[in-house]
Amino acid sequence: MSGVEMARVSKRFGDVLVIDDVSLEVQLGEFIVFLGPSGCGKSTLLRMIAGLETVDDGTIYIGEQRVDTMPPGERDVAMVFQHYALYPHMTIRENLAFGLTNRRVPADEIAKRIEAAASSLEIEEFLERRPGQLSGGQRQRAAIARAIVKQPSLFLFDEPLSNLDAALRARTRIELAQLHQQLGTTMVFVTHDQVEAMTLADRIVVLNNHRIEQIGTPMEIYRRPATKFVAGFVGTPKINVIEFDAVENGAMTTAALPDGTSLETAIPWNDSFAKVGTTLGLRPEAIRVVSPDEANALGRAKVVERLGERTLVYAELADGTMLTTEDRGDSEVRPSDQIGLFVDCSNAVIFTQDGRAHHCAQVSN
């Protein structure tokens, strides 16, 4: 049995196609994150699972039950909204009880569930207050508690952390991860924040332009992005994308950078690399500042950002190509220093003109 199964789902708003033939299977108990830029359709997809948007084409199953024809209240899902969506004129206790009384859950059972949820989210002291008397963080905890007491078979989160300040966001993120461990319920979480996606997800679904770009574990998405878009969207600082000439080197590919540097990669040669518009993707941590005798490339530091455990050096190659590079430990690099760079090509990616990514042959271990 799967948690959620979507088959060839499409959705239009008037003439605009907002979900374009999406198929996806979520495992039972899995934490799935929909990640993508605004307007990519990720929230719409979530709302279609909830039943808040109709499905124009395709089917949605939750467990064994086909739900795309059912009203939201019967789908056995609970949703946490971006703007909390607490009922403003009810106390938090009444908010939590509302869905349960509608389902005719016995009163003592309701009281028991509310106590349990309130104590695990530490909102017991706010139970008799109205949402208007609580801070944003407290309101979001109340909204999460409202979802928990329903004991649904599926949790849906629509950018629940985006209205919280940075510290509170990090804390709530950890609490959500713990909640998932505790309950083991399937969760679908929508965000445009890649940190949330990387830290929370069992698997990430990257959406762009109303379609799925890639489905994979966080490290798969990071290490082996399926497209140039995914590579650029995930990872801070952003991946370096460099113009280069691809040279066939036996079965593999050698990258000749515009400044004359030649880098051997383990990416199998493909004839489409010879076309215009082919680019090389290198994560900043794959380009390290080293002493010139260890270097396989030379550059000049332009901007140095010290982040503590590592330092980002924005370096310029001889031909003017800009690279984001990393220096470990206490960096002594200063702007306009000549620096040696060691480029590690083991995780390099080649993007062909159509946006697809080509990786090194998968090492089986």
Added chain:
Amino acid sequence: MAKQIANADRRSAWARWSGILFVAPYLCLFVLMLLVPLVMGMRLSLARGDLFGIREFVGLENYVRLFQDPVFLRTVWNTLYFVLLTVPSLTIAGLLLALALNRETRWAAIMRGIFFASFVLSVTVVTLIWRLLLIPNGGLAAVVANSIGAEPISFLGDQDWAMPSIAITTIWWGIGLPMVLFLAALQQVPRDIYEAAALDNASRMRMLFSITLPAIRRTIALVLVIEIILQFQLFGQPQLMTGGGPNNSTRPIVLFIYETGWSQWQLGYASAAAQVLFALIALVAMVQYRISSKKERG
């Protein structure tokens, strides 16, 4: 230092005065057109007066006379009866219409326009339309009655039917205002609350009573106060439809004031009646406000 303080003082004094300047135009109009006439009216109500001014002060004599005047007492009753007939109906019907038409279809937009349209008509037009509908020989109501073989009722000529007929006319005329106010309030309710309620398995009735009505309770109170004040001032409809008859059954307070003042030139007596109306409206509105604001706190 001292200079700085003086500067700050000057600045705040200027801020105060410039603020007053901004409200001055309205304040002048308010004093001239509302406050002064109000005080003059109160003064006049304590006197015997005519078109040429106050003849003599008579103390509370006008008021004593008023409360012994069966015609005046009848008009007070008539007005209360009319308010009771119209205000709850206008509020409930306006709310139901707003609930029905609060959607983004073209059809709903057209219907909103139609229901609001009657509100912009003048009282002359409205009463003319309804007189044509209600007259016993040839009116629409009479045609309907004849077609089902019933005796046509003389709605405006019958003591029991005249006031309800005026009330129905007024509801038809005035339904646009509460509807628009309710529509505005309904559109303020955040959509995601309804979505949360839908996921919480709430039925439509439960949504109405647990989500919608509590969310627009301020507007319900506002509509009640506005309509109470408005309907207490009933005047044009009975003046044009029944002339206050039959047998004073549709004569409201304002018509009494008008006729006493401008037909019989008893300006002091009319002023006293106006003060009673003022007190009545203030009292009812205050009670209404108290009740609704207490509910809000509780």
